[in-house]
Amino acid sequence: MAWAESKLNLTKGVTEISNDVYGMHMLALYICTAIGIVVFGAMIWSMIFHRKSRGVTPATFHESTKVEILWTVIPIVILIAMAWPATNTLIAMENNDNSDITIQVTGSQWKWHYKYFDQDIEFYSVLATPRTQFDNREGNAENKGQHYLLEVDKPLVIPTNKKVRFLITSDDVIHSWWVPAFAVKQDANPGFINEAWTNVSEPGIYRGQCAELCGKDHGYMPIVVEVKSEQDYAAWLDEQHRIKEEAAAAEAASLNASLSLDELMKEGEKTYLAHCAACHQPGGTGLPPAFPALKGSKIALGEVNAHIDIVFNGKAGTGMQGYGKQLSLKEIAAVVTYERNAWGNNTGDAVQAADVQTATSGSASAPAVMDTSAEQTNNTQLEAQEEDLSKTYTLDELMTKGEQVYTRACAACHQPTGAGLAPAFPSLIGSPIITGDVAAHIDIVVNGSKKNPAMAAFGTQLSKTDIAAVITYERNAWGNNSGDLVQPADVDAASAK
Numbered sequence: 001m002a003w004a005e006s007k008l009n010l011t012k013g014v015t016e017i018s019n020d021v022y023g024m025h026m027l028a029l030y031i032c033t034a035i036g037i038v039v040f041g042a043m044i045w046s047m048i049f050h051r052k053s054r055g056v057t058p059a060t061f062h063e064s065t066k067v068e069i070l071w072t073v074i075p076i077v078i079l080i081a082m083a084w085p086a087t088n089t090l091i092a093m094e095n096n097d098n099s100d101i102t103i104q105v106t107g108s109q110w111k112w113h114y115k116y117f118d119q120d121i122e123f124y125s126v127l128a129t130p131r132t133q134f135d136n137r138e139g140n141a142e143n144k145g146q147h148y149l150l151e152v153d154k155p156l157v158i159p160t161n162k163k164v165r166f167l168i169t170s171d172d173v174i175h176s177w178w179v180p181a182f183a184v185k186q187d188a189n190p191g192f193i194n195e196a197w198t199n200v201s202e203p204g205i206y207r208g209q210c211a212e213l214c215g216k217d218h219g220y221m222p223i224v225v226e227v228k229s230e231q232d233y234a235a236w237l238d239e240q241h242r243i244k245e246e247a248a249a250a251e252a253a254s255l256n257a258s259l260s261l262d263e264l265m266k267e268g269e270k271t272y273l274a275h276c277a278a279c280h281q282p283g284g285t286g287l288p289p290a291f292p293a294l295k296g297s298k299i300a301l302g303e304v305n306a307h308i309d310i311v312f313n314g315k316a317g318t319g320m321q322g323y324g325k326q327l328s329l330k331e332i333a334a335v336v337t338y339e340r341n342a343w344g345n346n347t348g349d350a351v352q353a354a355d356v357q358t359a360t361s362g363s364a365s366a367p368a369v370m371d372t373s374a375e376q377t378n379n380t381q382l383e384a385q386e387e388d389l390s391k392t393y394t395l396d397e398l399m400t401k402g403e404q405v406y407t408r409a410c411a412a413c414h415q416p417t418g419a420g421l422a423p424a425f426p427s428l429i430g431s432p433i434i435t436g437d438v439a440a441h442i443d444i445v446v447n448g449s450k451k452n453p454a455m456a457a458f459g460t461q462l463s464k465t466d467i468a469a470v471i472t473y474e475r476n477a478w479g480n481n482s483g484d485l486v487q488p489a490d491v492d493a494a495s496a497k
Contacts, residue, residue: 011180014202018183020089028082035078093183096195099165101158102454107168107175107188107210108321110217110278114156117456118448121240124326125152127220131273131282134220150207155224159233160203166196167424167454171321173215179208179223187212193424200227215319216287217278247328254330254353261337261350268338271331276339279319284343290319295343304349307336308359324360329353387463389488395472398485402473405466409458410474418478424454429478438484441471442494464491 012022050056106113108124115122128151133144145151158164168177170188178185182198200206208223228236259267273282279291284300286293294300299307311332314322323332333351340347393401407416413425420427428434433441445467448457458467468486475482 013181013183014200014204014206015182015198017089017093017198018181020085020092021183024086024089027085031078031082093196096165096197097451098163099197100162102165102167103156103158104167104169104454105156105177105188107170107172107177107214107221109172109215109319110210110221112156112177112221112223113171117454119237119240121237121244122325123154125154125156125224126274127151127222128153129220131277135282147207149220150209150222150224152222152224155205155226157226157228157233157236158198158200159230160227161199161201161230163197163199166198168194168196169421172319174212175210175214175221176212177208177223178211179206179225181206181208182225185211191421193421195424203227203229203232220278251328251330251353254328255357256354257330258352259334259350261341261348264334264337264350265341267331268334268336269342271327271335272338272342275323275327276335284339294339294345296345300339300345301347304336304340304351304355305359307340308332308351308356311336312356312360329356332356387465387488389464389492392487393465393469393485395476395485398469398472399476401465402469402471403477405462405470406473406477409462409466410470413454418474424452428474428480430480434475434480435482438471438475438486438490439494441475442467442486442491445471446491446495459495464488464495467491 010022010025012019050058102117104113104115104117106115111127112125113122114125127149129145129147129149133148166177166184166186168186168188169192170190172190174190175188176185177188177196179198182200184196184198186194186196188194204227206225206227208225210218210221210223212218214221280286280294281291284293284295286295299310310320312322312324314320327335330353333353333356336356337349337351339345340349340351414420414428415425418428433444444455446457446459449455462470465488468488468491471486471491472484474480475484475486
């Protein structure tokens with residue numbers, strides 16, 4: 001039965017591009033088969049009917065102009081016949097224009113991070129196959145599921161009949177986002193953004209994998225894409241926004257909650273096995289030197305805030321990534337508590353969500369110390385009057401405010417240095433937008449870009465003072481030095497057009 005169900009050929013896929021790729025494959029296969037039949041047929045026929053034992057005398061001619069022309073022209077014609085449709089297909093595969101939806105895909109050891117532009121939705125997609133099915137160290141593994149190692153907790157969801165553009169990058173090492181049914185396979189390189197797209201007409205669930213040898217858990221980095229009808233996709237978006245609001249409410253409630261050590265240990269063990277055990281091992285023994293042991297370690301037995309910091313922010317230059325965006329404050333508190341009390345560590349520390357917030361963003365209960373410096377006073381005045389559209393700010397005030405806004409809202413794409421991540425996020429250093437008309441600069445920040453959906457509209461996300469400040473900053477930072485000052489009134493006037 002296994003042989004009867006097996007397929008020796010490529011699959012056609014479910015998109016127009018994947019069918020074009022399949023057609024190219026079949027065209028090349030047919031041409032190669034025909035050439036093979038002609039060449040090997042001529043060889044076999046010659047060996048049988050022109051062999052020496054039959055008394056055949058070899059021809060004595062040496063060169064033939066006609067033959068030379070034939071075996072030059074015929075391959076050229078064959079190559080053109082193959083190259084023409086192949087070139088058209090490759091051009092179509094690289095054409096990301098006029099996309100309806102843009103999604104950033106980030107590879108992160110060893111999971112995928114999806115971010116929907118213009119929807120304020122992002123999540124991590126993690127392997128859902130239970131570790132007991134594949135990490136069979138004791139010889140009593142569970143029976144493998146139908147989609148063994150190809151199932152995730154949160155699939156990527158896209159609608160039918162919409163052109164979806166993918167911006168693919170990486171947090172750490174080189175990964176590769178590969179979904180065979182879409183004919184999409186694009187490397188995810190740290191510090192660079194590659195692009196791909198798809199347009200699926202058939203609802204369904206399509207699976208893929210990381211196709212780059214990216215480390216010890218390379219085989220546990222599946223991709224699942226769920227394609228929904230447009231109506232179901234709209235309902236899914238509404239559900240995600242509702243879930244996000246509920247999560248925010250639960251996060252706020254957790255700051256006032258005080259869980260017992262047993263409750264924290266139970267939640268922490270679940271979080272640890274889902275997110276930490278792959279590297280640090282279920283027994284906390286780690287895989288030195290890349291993934292140090294947590295059992296009896298300086299981190300687990302040392303100062304609590306240092307432990308929270310490394311879990312929340314990660315550690316640069318190592319395999320320890322930050323979980324501040326992946327886990328809730330409650331989950332981080334629970335996993336830190338678990339690590340400090342499991343495997344004989346037994347510190348007795350019970351870390352609460354409020355402790356995590358205090359350690360990562362300042363004290364939640366103690367009043368902030370007033371900074372009476374001139375710079376702090378100017379910033380405070382600017383914040384208090386940020387929507388006074390008639391106020392005129394100095395260049396220093398706008399630059400100080402603009403740097404804050406840029407770091408918060410723009411640096412993730414255009415980089416803190418303004419160097420960008422071409423082609424999706426172009427450099428702002430000496431760019432046509434920066435050196436060009438101020439009104440065009442305001443327009444692209446307020447309304448986004450129609451040509452490049454990766455450039456989101458910030459008109460509803462930032463105040464007019466924020467936009468004025470960040471544009472002033474961009475036009476004067478990194479050596480641009482245009483001298484332009486954009487005031488809130490300028491943004492207000494441009495927005496009214």
